[in-house]
Amino acid sequence: MTKSTNMKLAGGAVTLLASAAFATGAFADGETIAVFTKNQTNPYFQTVRVGADAAAKSLNAKTLHYIPTKPDSIPEQLSQIEDVIVKKPSSIVFIPVDYKAMVPGVEQINSAKIPVVNVTDRSEGGKFVAFVGADDYSLGLETARYLLKTLGGKGNIVIIEGVKGSLTNVDRVRGFYDALKENPGAKLLAAQPANYQRLQALQVMENLMQSNSQIDGVLAANDAMAIGAIEALDGANRKAQVIGVNGTKEAVDAIKAGKLLASGDYNGFVQGCVGTMIAIRALRNEPVVTEIVLKPTVITKDNYQPYDVALDARKCPSWDEAAKLGVK
Amino acid sequence: MTDVSKPTTPKQTFMPPRAFLSEDVIQVFYRLLAALLICVALSLLSDSFLSVNNILNVLRQASLMFFIAAGLTLVVLTAGLDLSVGANVALSACLAGTVIHVTKSPALGVLTGLAAGGAIGLLNGVMVTALRIPSFIATYGMLWVLHGVTYWYMAGDTIHGFPPGFRQIGSGYWLGLPIPVYLLLIFLAIGTIFAQRTTWGQEIYAIGANPVAARLSGIPVSRRLILVYVMSGLMAGLASIVFLARLNSAEADIGESLTLPAIAAVLIGGTSLFGGIGTVFGTFVGALILTLVLNGMNLLQVSASWQPLVTGVIVILAVWLDMKTRRRTQ
Numbered sequence: 001m002t003k004s005t006n007m008k009l010a011g012g013a014v015t016l017l018a019s020a021a022f023a024t025g026a027f028a029d030g031e032t033i034a035v036f037t038k039n040q041t042n043p044y045f046q047t048v049r050v051g052a053d054a055a056a057k058s059l060n061a062k063t064l065h066y067i068p069t070k071p072d073s074i075p076e077q078l079s080q081i082e083d084v085i086v087k088k089p090s091s092i093v094f095i096p097v098d099y100k101a102m103v104p105g106v107e108q109i110n111s112a113k114i115p116v117v118n119v120t121d122r123s124e125g126g127k128f129v130a131f132v133g134a135d136d137y138s139l140g141l142e143t144a145r146y147l148l149k150t151l152g153g154k155g156n157i158v159i160i161e162g163v164k165g166s167l168t169n170v171d172r173v174r175g176f177y178d179a180l181k182e183n184p185g186a187k188l189l190a191a192q193p194a195n196y197q198r199l200q201a202l203q204v205m206e207n208l209m210q211s212n213s214q215i216d217g218v219l220a221a222n223d224a225m226a227i228g229a230i231e232a233l234d235g236a237n238r239k240a241q242v243i244g245v246n247g248t249k250e251a252v253d254a255i256k257a258g259k260l261l262a263s264g265d266y267n268g269f270v271q272g273c274v275g276t277m278i279a280i281r282a283l284r285n286e287p288v289v290t291e292i293v294l295k296p297t298v299i300t301k302d303n304y305q306p307y308d309v310a311l312d313a314r315k316c317p318s319w320d321e322a323a324k325l326g327v328k
Numbered sequence: 329m330t331d332v333s334k335p336t337t338p339k340q341t342f343m344p345p346r347a348f349l350s351e352d353v354i355q356v357f358y359r360l361l362a363a364l365l366i367c368v369a370l371s372l373l374s375d376s377f378l379s380v381n382n383i384l385n386v387l388r389q390a391s392l393m394f395f396i397a398a399g400l401t402l403v404v405l406t407a408g409l410d411l412s413v414g415a416n417v418a419l420s421a422c423l424a425g426t427v428i429h430v431t432k433s434p435a436l437g438v439l440t441g442l443a444a445g446g447a448i449g450l451l452n453g454v455m456v457t458a459l460r461i462p463s464f465i466a467t468y469g470m471l472w473v474l475h476g477v478t479y480w481y482m483a484g485d486t487i488h489g490f491p492p493g494f495r496q497i498g499s500g501y502w503l504g505l506p507i508p509v510y511l512l513l514i515f516l517a518i519g520t521i522f523a524q525r526t527t528w529g530q531e532i533y534a535i536g537a538n539p540v541a542a543r544l545s546g547i548p549v550s551r552r553l554i555l556v557y558v559m560s561g562l563m564a565g566l567a568s569i570v571f572l573a574r575l576n577s578a579e580a581d582i583g584e585s586l587t588l589p590a591i592a593a594v595l596i597g598g599t600s601l602f603g604g605i606g607t608v609f610g611t612f613v614g615a616l617i618l619t620l621v622l623n624g625m626n627l628l629q630v631s632a633s634w635q636p637l638v639t640g641v642i643v644i645l646a647v648w649l650d651m652k653t654r655r656r657t658q
Contacts, residue, residue, distance in 0.1 A: 041581030046484025069475065071581065164632045193632035197585050198575055203389050207626035210385055211376035224579070227488075231576055235499040250486050250577070 029060035031090035033279050035272075036080065038097045038121075039071035042196075043248045044268045045095070047311060048119065051272025052093055055316045059280045064089060072097045081105040085112040091279040092116040093272075096123050099167050115282055119275040120268070121167055129282045130290040132275040134266050136168050139245055139296040140175025140221070143264035145182070146298045147217050147243045150261060154185030155216030158208050160229060162196040162221040169196075169221050172245055172264075176219045189215065194225050201228030209236055218242040223251035223263055230259050247299050252307045255299060265297040265307070273316035274325065281319070289323050355598040355605075358653050359613040362646065366620050374627040382623070384506055390619040391508040392567055392574070394612055396586060397593040398519045399449075399563025401611045402556040404594050405523070405536045407603025408463035410557065412452060413564045413590055415474035418583030420444040420568035422478055425487035425578035434494035441572070442565040448474065449561020453554030463557075471587075478580045488577030498573030508570055512612075515563075519608035532556060536603025593618055596646040617646065 035052045037045040049065055056063045066084060068076035077097045084092065085108060092114055096102035099121050106126025109116050118128040148157075159176050162169035173191070180186055189212050194201035201220065209215065209232065218233075218240050220226035226244030233240055244251050247265035254260035271294070278288045299307055317325070371378040396413050403410045424441035428434055448470065455466035500507045523529040531552050534542045543549050567586075572578055597614030599606025621642050625635050 039581075040479035040484060041579070041584075043484045043486060043579075049484075069472070071584070161632050190626075190629050191632065192626055192629070193635060195585065197582075198577065198579070199392070199571070199582065200585065202575060203622070204626055206385050206389065207382075207623050210379065210382040210623075211374065211627045224486075227577065228575065231499070231574070235574075248486075250488055253488070 031061045031280060031283050032064055033061055033091050033093055033276055034064045034066060034084050034087070034089040035093045035276070036066045036077065037095050038068070040067050040069075041071050043250070044246050044266060047248075047268035048095065048272035048275075050311050050314075051269040051274075051316065052276040053272075054269075054314070055273040055276040056280070058316060059277065061090075061276075061280050063276070068097060074098050074101045077102060078105050081108055085109065085114070088112075089114065090283050091129075093275045093279050094118055094123070094128075095120045100124050115279065117275045117279045117282075119271050130275075130278045130288055130292070132271050132278065132292045132294075134271065134294045135296060136171030136245075137175045139264035139266065140172035140219075141179050142175075142296045143243045143245060143262055143298050144176045144179035144219050146262050146300065147219065147241055148179055148183045148186055150241055151186070151217055153183045155187070156189050156212065156214050157186050157217045157219060158189050158205075158212070158215055159191035160201050160204060160218065160220040160225045161191060161193045162225070164193050164195075172221045176221075186217070194220075194228070196222050196225060198224045198228035201225035202232045205229040205232035206236070209233075209238060215240050220244045222246050223248045223260075226251065226260060226263070227254055230254065247297075247307060249311070252299060252304050255301055255304050256308065258301065262298050262300045265299050267294055267297070269311070269314055270294065270317060270322075270325070274322045277316070277319060277322060292322070292325050294325055355650070355653065356607055356610045356613065358649070359596070359598055359610055359617070359646075362649070363613050363617050363620065366617060366624070370620065370624045370627070374624070376627055377624065382627075384509065386616070386619050386623050387509045387512065388506040389623065390612075390615045391512040392570055393586075393589055393593055393619065394512055394615040395515065395563050395567040395570065396590040397597070397611045397615050398515055398608050399560035400590055401519070401594050401597070401599050401606060401608050402523070402532060403463070403560045404599045404601060405532050405603060405606055406553060406556055407536045407539075407601070408456065408553070408556070409591075409601070410449075410452060410467045410560045411464065411587060411591075412448065412467040412470035412474060413560060414583035414585070414587030415471045415478065416445055416448045416561055416564035416583070417568045417571060417586055418578075418580060419448070419474050419478045419481075420565045421572045421578040421582060422482055422487065422580065424568060425490070425572055428490055428494065428572075429487060432491075434491060437494065437572075438497075438569050441569040442562060445565020445568060446558055446562045448564070449558040450554065452561065453557035456557065457550040457553050475580075475583070478583075482578075482580040484580070486577050486579040490572065490576055495573050495576060498570050498575070508574070511566075511570065515566075516608065516612050523608050528552065528555065533604055536605075538604070589618055590615075592643045596643060596650075598650050614646075617642070 033056055037048055053063050066080040094116050103125035106123055110127045115129050118131045120133050161173055180188055190208055192204045194204045218229045223244035223246045226242050230242050241261045243262045245264040247263050251263040281288050400410055420441045423444045424437040427440040428437035452467050452470055455461045456463045531547045535549055593614035594611050596617055597610035
């Protein structure tokens, strides 16, 4: 139950020609990459897993997924790390459920000498081959900037926060506030939590509409909450510009339909691809990039088309493209 | 305890009502008072609180919690607990959503949600009676099974976009009142009449008060227990339909945040975890109090960090006051 194993062997064997620096004998494909994600509920992590699978398949490796049954459970991810150390996969692609609490787990992986690539949430400690992620702060900042530009730099704004104190929420909301600071004409009416939950966001928005007769813009820290807020606005026959963060399929549909203004693209698919590519390349002694922070992209009605494809039809970037992504 | 005759067929005979100023009534009165006090405080603190719109808004928000909590009340009256209600809502909503998408028929979707909810309740009931598993464990296990099935089925995706006619159930109005509020009033009446005025309802109280005595006096305890779990499941199924219509989407993790508030509403409403004491109306007031607190915090812009703390304190206070007043009336 705790692991959904994915043993799809690559169909078309794409044998990469390794760079000439080969001292350790023959190059073996068929490595097993253990992929750790936070939960089975958030569509974002599904995109990471699909990306990881696509990259592994194209490089002739296998993936093994570890997902806590209880979303974001610290003890469960720790015990999964203990399992994986016994199983000894070739390499690990790792999203910590909590960037601080999982450091001891990462240290266990380090002492077991299994190479590990950190994806999405930057771990506070431990040794990693590389980090691949997006920057929540600039994602929040750029998406909020886009909304404020649409409103002409003025209007009444509300912020709907995710889980108070979670890393993603802290950074995204900080980006929202900084975008508001740049626009003195915009007035922040309220910042209220809805824990990344759609229903809670809908109800918070309903409540905020009671005490504020004019709301022009809504900054939501994820797409599910943004769409919950839109439902509340629709229900009250009111209009406001709404943005979310994550670039989920649902958000892209809502942007296409003209309901959602924009969503900051977290690009889990590319993170999954590139993290897994680096893990495999490191095993094969090919050159890797140790730090990739994706540049923030704001998905809007003008550029949603590339995102409007089925997840499993997406293609991983080539290594040359990947190596150029957001190198700091 | 009232004299319970052995019904050979499930006759809906009307029992003499319990004494009017019975303990339950006094308890509910205390709760209404608490809810009113919160209302008075909020109307003093916020201009927007006492508007017709906001009151309807609060009632509509309380409705979802009430549907789940009302079914749960019957289970708690038998000294049981149903921890699977939230996960039940999630799976039922995902199945109902799929059926509406595939068949384009909202009616079939509604039936699917109710059938799925009821079937899950039946499984819980069978585990509790035939397998003799304590309800806490049985429904906790069920919660995990349902989560597992729902996560696997949804694979991290969401189902969204439903026909406008169906969405009326969650966001429509009739004669100026939101549809969920009508549903709330209807089920409040049904639940109250069922529990207070029918033989089956009174038997449920009897089972909770003393299962051994209930069995000896000829009440078919197992069948009644299965009934309450099925009802709890059906109400979760109903909640899933309203949820789907209100949010226009279903996702695997919607159940995570529904179970505990529903249990809290039952307890704040004065239903005892030891069984035999409590009312559906009390649960309605409990759901109202919890919703009022959240609504008030949004209106007053209470900082995000403090909101969970305030909610927790309110729950503890309410149950403590309940214990105090109960001791006094006994």
